[in-house]
Amino acid sequence: MHILTHIHITMITDETIVALSTPPGSGAIGVIRLSGKDAISITNSVFSGKDLLAQPSHTLHFGLIKDGDIVIDEVVVSLFVGPRSYTKENVVEISCHGSNYIIQQIISLLIKKGASAAKPGEFTLRAFLNGAMDLSQAEAVADLISSDSQAAHSVAMNQLRGGFSTELNVLREQLIHFASMIELELDFSEEDVEFANRDQLQDLINKITMVLNKLIRSFELGNVIKEGINTVIAGRPNAGKSTLLNALLNEDRAIVSEIAGTTRDTIEEVLNINGINFRMIDTAGIREATDTIEAIGVEKTMQKISHAAVLVYLFDVVNMTAREIHEDINSLYRPGFTFIAVANKMDLTYNDRIKELDLPLDIAFVSISAKENKGIEELKELLYDTVVGDKLSESHTMVTNIRHVEALRKTQESLHSVSEGLINPVTSDFLATDIKQALYYLGEITGKVTTDDLLENIFSKFCIGK
Numbered sequence: 386m387h388i389l390t391h392i393h394i395t396m397i398t399d400e401t402i403v404a405l406s407t408p409p410g411s412g413a414i415g416v417i418r419l420s421g422k423d424a425i426s427i428t429n430s431v432f433s434g435k436d437l438l439a440q441p442s443h444t445l446h447f448g449l450i451k452d453g454d455i456v457i458d459e460v461v462v463s464l465f466v467g468p469r470s471y472t473k474e475n476v477v478e479i480s481c482h483g484s485n486y487i488i489q490q491i492i493s494l495l496i497k498k499g500a501s502a503a504k505p506g507e508f509t510l511r512a513f514l515n516g517a518m519d520l521s522q523a524e525a526v527a528d529l530i531s532s533d534s535q536a537a538h539s540v541a542m543n544q545l546r547g548g549f550s551t552e553l554n555v556l557r558e559q560l561i562h563f564a565s566m567i568e569l570e571l572d573f574s575e576e577d578v579e580f581a582n583r584d585q586l587q588d589l590i591n592k593i594t595m596v597l598n599k600l601i602r603s604f605e606l607g608n609v610i611k612e613g614i615n616t617v618i619a620g621r622p623n624a625g626k627s628t629l630l631n632a633l634l635n636e637d638r639a640i641v642s643e644i645a646g647t648t649r650d651t652i653e654e655v656l657n658i659n660g661i662n663f664r665m666i667d668t669a670g671i672r673e674a675t676d677t678i679e680a681i682g683v684e685k686t687m688q689k690i691s692h693a694a695v696l697v698y699l700f701d702v703v704n705m706t707a708r709e710i711h712e713d714i715n716s717l718y719r720p721g722f723t724f725i726a727v728a729n730k731m732d733l734t735y736n737d738r739i740k741e742l743d744l745p746l747d748i749a750f751v752s753i754s755a756k757e758n759k760g761i762e763e764l765k766e767l768l769y770d771t772v773v774g775d776k777l778s779e780s781h782t783m784v785t786n787i788r789h790v791e792a793l794r795k796t797q798e799s800l801h802s803v804s805e806g807l808i809n810p811v812t813s814d815f816l817a818t819d820i821k822q823a824l825y826y827l828g829e830i831t832g833k834v835t836t837d838d839l840l841e842n843i844f845s846k847f848c849i850g851k
């Protein structure tokens with residue numbers, strides 16, 4: 386059956402590839418990596434110290450890189466003889482002094498000796514094509530490199546170590562079994578036989594659908610963990626928004642590196658709570674604008690916060706009337722995002738003031754004094770609990786990749802058609818077609834089924850050298 390075959394149009398060439406694997410620019414050391422059948426012999430041709438071809442795998446060698454008589458650098462070479470390497474090919478890593486000049490000289494020399502410059506993600510692409518990892522794991526490599534919070538790191542790590550691939554593959558195998566049974570029925574179509582037990586097929590579909598649902602649901606949180614949670618602090622002038630932002634960021638400002646391609650258009654501060662990044666969007670605006678809700682109007686404010694997943698509504702508990710607060714809450718509250726009301730300047734008033742305000746009971750609420758740094762921890766806890774809660778521990782396996790969630794949804798649709806075909810019985814060939822569709826989409830996730838376009842799309846987003 387053709388669906389069982391791996392459609393690997395992209396072929397691995399015989400070429401040995403080379404690239405700088407550490408970031409460009411000067412550093413203490415730079416690591417140049419080669420992969421391919423000639424990786425060791427090409428390196429050997431410019432290395433003096435010992436014969437690298439005679440050395441065992443997983444060993445380090447100190448020596449010189451020379452272009453003829455000219456010494457370019459003193460280096461340490463690491464050898465990984467295939468298939469015991471990242472790409473399953475022969476891999477060499479040359480650790481040289483991290484000067485741009487040295488790195489360029491060594492790379493050009495290696496290219497002169499027969500290596501070719503690696504394309505973005507080509508090392509990981511080879512690892513995938515050679516079966517060292519599946520496609521979702523290869524994608525996790527990119528996520529791992531760009532992870533900038535503890536939670537994003539742990540989700541990427543989980544996916545790299547297999548994540549949901551194993552579970553999906555087992556279910557896929559079972560579905561393949563049914564597909565082949567039904568194909569068999571087609572061969573005996575004259576005789577009206579049923580090799581595939583319809584009840585068992587329905588059971589399997591139910592089981593797969595449950596797993597798919599769980600994974601699709603996990604994307605909502607998985608995605609925010611990977612990208613960070615867009616959060617806006619809104620409130621009237623002088624409510625204390627800037628003061629609160631400073632208090633929040635005081636200790637927990639996250640260090641977020643700018644990774645090429647992930648630069649965001651608004652200047653933002655990132656607050657890290659329990660390993661989750663909350664992106665305080667448009668905080669520059671909040672600082673400058675003396676009037677958020679009043680002057681630019683509710684509509685504009687709403688536009689700004691429409692990109693937010695979390696809205697923190699801050700109000701001045703002393704200088705605002707209960708009516709004004711209720712009005713603000715009514716105009717800002719939208720179903721679909723997390724809304725937290727925060728009473729500020731509690732240091733200037735008495736506790737019962739909150740009761741007098743008669744706030745809606747169903748909204749998350751906390752009272753603070755931004756200026757005196759009181760209630761800030763409680764606010765952070767509330768932020769974390771309303772957004773993440775116990776969802777993290779509930780399912781550690783999480784879908785963070787939009788490509789995966791789309792494939793999961795399509796699988797689900799195809800399975801739904803299979804189910805319908807079982808309830809209102811259709812001929813075996815219709816069933817077979819729908820099952821094949823489901824298998825196709827399921828296979829796309831782990832790369833059992835791939836196309837050149839798909840691979841190109843995924844690996845072109847990698848950096849060169851990975």
Ligand code: GDP
Nearest residue numbers: 622623624625626627628729730754755756757
């Ligand atoms: P924004 O316009 O919402 O950004 O408000 P600011 O953060 O600039 O604060 C307005 C004024 O309220 C400033 O003078 C702050 O010092 C003061 N303020 C902010 N938070 C508190 C608080 O918790 N207690 C008191 N007493 N004053 C506060």
